[in-house]
Amino acid sequence: MILSGNICLAQSETLYKPESNAKTDIRKAIKKAKRENKHVLIQAGGNWCKWCLEFARFAKADKSIDSLMEKSFVRYHLNYSKEQKNEDIFKKYHHPNRFGFPVFIILDQKGKLLHIQNSEYLEDGGKSYDNRKVFSFLKMWTPEAIEPAK
DSSP: OEEETTEEEOTTSOSSOTTSOHHHHHHHHHHHHHHHTOEEEEEEEOTTOHHHHHHHHHHHHSHHHHHHHHHHEEEEEEEOSSSOOOHHHHHHTTOGGGGOSSEEEEEOTTOOEEEEEEGGGGBOSSSSBOHHHHHHHHHHTSHHHHSOOO
8 A cells, every 4th residue: 555645545546646737736735835834845756666655655654754744744746757757847946856766845835946855865774764864854844944933
């Protein structure tokens, strides 16, 4: 099974949707982030990428990370595959795919690019991700961390 957001996906379902209109979906995510006072966390990758699927599983399994993501981010899985490379979006965000997959793109509530994160730095040196590194990365890019309360 693959985990995504608050739902568990069956093997026949997918995290990444090549048929989706990513430009429209990202615009919707930005609007939602503004309404909910969150940032947008784009996880770029594909269903072919074992590290992409592992991150979704890992993030859902770790309650502190899942809770932080739910509280602070609107999440979107940006597809990169032979069916749909979304080259215009990758170009807009300064070609984050140069780091490999998954790669994380963080946008503010206006759609401004805040950060690109190479996922390699979040790995545990084995077959998954490091809880402390992932939590620290996410915490650093929450709206509260960027724009502290006055």
